[in-house]
Each structure stands twice: as structure tokens, then as C-alpha cells.
Amino acid sequence: MKIKKAVIVVLLVFTAFAGFAQGGKKLDKIIKRDYQIIEGTISKMSDKTVEYSLPGETIQISLDVSQIARIEFASGRSQTFDVSQNNTPTASNQSITAVEVKANTIAVLPIPYVNSQNLESSDEMSRLAQNDMYNRLLDKSANIAPLTVQDLRITNSLLSKAGITSQNIDQTPIEDLEKILGVDNIVAAKISFTVSESSTATTYSSGTKTDDKNKKVKTNDVSTTTANSQLYYYYTVYFDMYRNTTKIYSQTRKPFLNLKDSWMDSVTYLLKRSPIYVKK
Incomplete structure (x- = not known):
């Protein structure tokens, strides 16, 4: 009887261990x-x-x-x-509808915005980054002459018809993108980032006071603790520029500050040092 109970116990232990091992696989x-x-x-x-x-x-x-x-x-x-x-159905293996190339025209591609910790991308931030780059080029049109910036609606419409998005644009050769967009200059960028959080606590105490004889006396006041959390963003901005399918500029930059919009500073820095930018 004791032997039978011992066997049952061993089997139960083995079963539990096997289940644990499987669950932790x-x-x-x-x-x-x-x-x-x-x-x-x-x-x-x-x-x-x-x-x-x-x-x-x-x-x-x-x-x-x-x-x-x-x-x-x-x-x-x-x-x-x-x-x-x-x-993957990209422009390189689809039938490409070529658009007449307009000389001295530059297009801003969708800019992937990816959290490198979990590889999640944000379409909303990708559009914001593309718009930001586009507007910076427009604002500095005098500095990039004789180049003309292609309207963003035209760029995105032509890319959409070709089945190209911010998530698969890296898979499409530049020569195909130039044919699809009808431009001879292209700006291609990518923003990668990680986020960390830092918390601090500050305590304010009002439980004592000093009497007329310079002695500390306890009061009924209470202490208050305030907690503050701060998010820090660590960006890497990849910046490439092409002319007639040839890469004429390629740089990577990390912003000095770790704020949510710090990637914009790197975009400005890289753009001003690109070959198309001329100081006036």
C-alpha cells in the first residue's frame, strides 16, 4: 500500500514538473x-x-x-x-507605370518611424515626419535652387497606386521610385528610437516649527510627497539623398537632446549639410 502511494506521489510530481517545464518553454x-x-x-x-x-x-x-x-x-x-x-509585391516586381521625369525635381519619400525596442511602427508619425521634411524644403526653396519640391499629394498618390507604403518602401529600388514619381532627385530618411522613463520623488514636510526659544516643536501638519515621471527619447535619424539613382549623400545622426521632438533637430542639421543646400 505504501509503495502504491509512493508511486502515485512520484507520478504527480513528474506531471507537475513536466507541465511547469512546458509552460516555461x-x-x-x-x-x-x-x-x-x-x-x-x-x-x-x-x-x-x-x-x-x-x-x-x-x-x-x-x-x-x-x-x-x-x-x-x-x-x-x-x-x-x-x-x-x-x-513581396513591390515596384521592383510589378509592372511599373513610368511617369515623365521632370528635371531638377525632388520628392520626399514616406519616412518610417520605428520603435527599435519592439519594432512597432507609427503611420501617423511617419506622415508627420514626411510633412516636416517637405515643409522644411519648401521653406528653404531659395537654398535648394534650381530644385523644385514635388507636391506631397502627388508623391503619396503615385506611391499608393504602386502599392508602396512606409512599411515596404525600403524594399523598392531607387531607380524604380524615380520612374514611378517622375523625379530625378529623392530624399529618403528613417527614424529609429527607444524610450526610457525616469521617476523622481520630492517630499515636503511641515511637521515641525521653531518656537520663541529656538526649539523645534512638533505640529499636526503632515508631509507631502510628489512623484514626477519623465520620458526620454533616444533617436537615430538615417538620411539619404539620391540624384539620377546615385546616392550623393548618406548620414546618420543622434540628436543632442532626448525630447519627444528632438528628431526634428537632426533633420534640420542633416538637410543644411546636404549637397543640395546652398547658403544664401
Whole structure:
């Protein structure tokens, strides 16, 4: 009887340990080109697809490799998927509708705005960054003569018709973008950032006072503690400029300040030092 109970106890302990081990199992991480992250267990890979299952499920899900940017395996190994190996529908493998190229015209491409901690992108901030670059070029039109800035609505409309967004624009060759937009100059930028938070606490005490004999006397006043939190943004701005498919300028800059809009300072700095900018 005692032996039977001992066996049961051992089985229960083994079952609990197995369940714990399974629950704490490290998962594979699939990072898609649209910055979505999928955690699961990869069971099979081929040149065209990757098959995986989600935690707690046995159903196998198939994902086209054209949608995958990188896989971080539970073993610690990482595999990056080259853009040239995928079949993502970009201007390079679609039939390109060429627009007549207007000489001395410059277009501002959508600017990816990506949190490098989780690879999440913001379409709203991407549009804001593109508008900011566009307006800076317009404001300095005298400094970039004889170049003319292509209207932003025309740029985005032509890109949209070609199926190009801020999330896949890096996959499209510059020569194709120039044909699609009908320009001979292009500004391409990208903003990557991380965020950290710092908290401080300040305590104000009014529980004592000094009497006529310079002695501290306790009062009924209470102390108050105020907590303040501050977000710090650490940006890296990538700035490229092309003329007739040739890269004529390529710089990377980190803003001096760590404020939410500090990336704008780097854009201004890089633009003023680009080959198209002439001081007046």
C-alpha cells in the first residue's frame, strides 16, 4: 500500500514538473516585415513557407517567407530573410507605370518611424515626419535652387497606386521610385528610437516649527510627497539623398537632446549639410 502511494506521489510530481517545464518553454520569435511579432514553435521551414504553432495549440500555421524579416529561434540562433529572396509585391516586381521625369525635381519619400525596442511602427508619425521634411524644403526653396519640391499629394498618390507604403518602401529600388514619381532627385530618411522613463520623488514636510526659544516643536501638519515621471527619447535619424539613382549623400545622426521632438533637430542639421543646400 505504501509503495502504491509512493508511486502515485512520484507520478504527480513528474506531471507537475513536466507541465511547469512546458509552460516555461522558450519560444521561437518570427518578426514580420510589417513589424508584427509572432511567438510560437517552428516545426518546418522551406524556401517558400514557414510552419509554426502558437503556444498551447497543435494546429500548424503556414506563413509565406516573403512576409518575414527575421526569425529568432529559441536556441539563440537568428536568421534574416533577404529582401531579394521574397515575393513581396513591390515596384521592383510589378509592372511599373513610368511617369515623365521632370528635371531638377525632388520628392520626399514616406519616412518610417520605428520603435527599435519592439519594432512597432507609427503611420501617423511617419506622415508627420514626411510633412516636416517637405515643409522644411519648401521653406528653404531659395537654398535648394534650381530644385523644385514635388507636391506631397502627388508623391503619396503615385506611391499608393504602386502599392508602396512606409512599411515596404525600403524594399523598392531607387531607380524604380524615380520612374514611378517622375523625379530625378529623392530624399529618403528613417527614424529609429527607444524610450526610457525616469521617476523622481520630492517630499515636503511641515511637521515641525521653531518656537520663541529656538526649539523645534512638533505640529499636526503632515508631509507631502510628489512623484514626477519623465520620458526620454533616444533617436537615430538615417538620411539619404539620391540624384539620377546615385546616392550623393548618406548620414546618420543622434540628436543632442532626448525630447519627444528632438528628431526634428537632426533633420534640420542633416538637410543644411546636404549637397543640395546652398547658403544664401
